[in-house]
Amino acid sequence: MxxxxxxxxxxxxxxxxxxxxxxxxxxxxxxxxxxxxxxxxxxxxxxxxxxxxxxxxxxxxxxxxxxxxxxxxxxxxxxxxIGLVPQGRRIFPSLTVRENLIVARQRERATTKPWNVERIFELFPRLQERHAQFAGTLSGGEQQMLAIGRALMGNPRxxxxxxxxxxxxxLIVAEVGRTIKRLKEEGxxxxxxxxxxxxxxxxxxxxxxxxxxxxxxxxxxxxxxxxxxxxxxxxxxxxxx
Known part of the structure; x- marks a missing residue:
């Protein structure tokens, strides 16, 4: 049930x-x-x-x-x-992509597959390519991916x-849709x-x-x-x- x-x-x-x-x-x-x-x-x-x-x-x-x-x-x-991807994204523009993810890391919940930087990069290969870039220089779509990645780093239920x-x-909206479907497939x-x-x-x-x-x-x-x-x-x- x-x-x-x-x-x-x-x-x-x-x-x-x-x-x-x-x-x-x-x-x-x-x-x-x-x-x-x-x-x-x-x-x-x-x-x-x-x-x-x-x-x-x-x-x-x-x-x-x-x-x-x-x-x-x-x-x-x-x-x-509870994890939130807020309206307007609210990432840290002066930190790199990787730093944005690391800062968002919470204590790992006892999940079978906790989220970490590697898994986020697997979900969003574009972020991996830009891992050392300042978040403020990313496109809107990339910032949205980073905002989702940041929320996932807290292993939200x-x-x-x-x-x-x-x-x-x-095109980016379609990508957001695919991301949501993939997360749903992961439960x-x-x-x-x-x-x-x-x-x-x-x-x-x-x-x-x-x-x-x-x-x-x-x-x-x-x-x-x-x-x-x-x-x-x-x-x-x-x-x-």
Whole structure:
């Protein structure tokens, strides 16, 4: 029986006085990719911020493999096994590619195949070619690969990807998609926040759609793909590329 890797139940979150998340609930199955979709301002990034501990939920429950993590510090949540590839990448521009990876290394979790620099270079041969280059001189696509590599160095049990295809050329977007599929094949549980609906639904098993901070759909990704009405109603502002 597949376990639930990450579960949110009735999560309410505020920025100051603004009530952003209203009773959000969904469950990511272990080894699956869950696409978190919605228009700009739907609450996707707030949802990610609440999971990683940047924002404390006012109400509700967040669990990582059954362990309550809602309201813990970001450092603690990271150590328990939540990895984040933030929007805008946030790598260290003045460190080399290799140094960026080494700095991100956490205590190796008792996994059968822990991530290390060699495995990251195997996943992203381009980074190996550029291992001694300053990260700030990489292309956008290479920086995105490095951001994913940095998150994997913490051996996350659940990996959160916040808008990984943003600002990237279509060829590189396809590469991001292939990377996500390969990680899934290795059993990595992933939450993917993505404006590129086509990419998201192509790699996801599950989908959750947020609209003004409420869950309006939670189910199989394939159910969203051909549901024109659902797409028009909740995702209609942007178009699949």
């Amino acid at each position: 597949a376990r639930e890797a990450l579960t949110l139940s009735n999560v309410n979150a505020f920025y100051g006085d603004s009530h952003i998340l209203h009773g959000v609930g969904f469950a990511l199955t272990e080894g699956h990719v869950l696409a978190l979709l919605g228009r700009n301002g739907a609450g996707k990034t707030t949802c990610i911020s609440t999971i990683v501990g940047f924002l404390t939920p006012k109400q509700g429950d967040i669990r990582l493999f059954g362990e309550a993590i809602g309201g813990l510090s970001p450092e603690r949540i990271s150590r328990l096994g 659940v990996l959160l990807l916040d808008e990984p295809s943003e600002g990237l050329a279509p 990595q549980s992933i939450v993917l926040v993505e404006q590129n609906r086509q990419l998201a639904l192509d790699v996801a098993d599950q989908a959750v759609i947020l609209n003004t901070g409420r869950c309006v759909f939670a189910g199989e990704a394939s159910e969203v793909l051909n549901n024109e009405e659902l797409i028009a109603q909740h995702l209609g502002v942007y178009h699949a590329h």
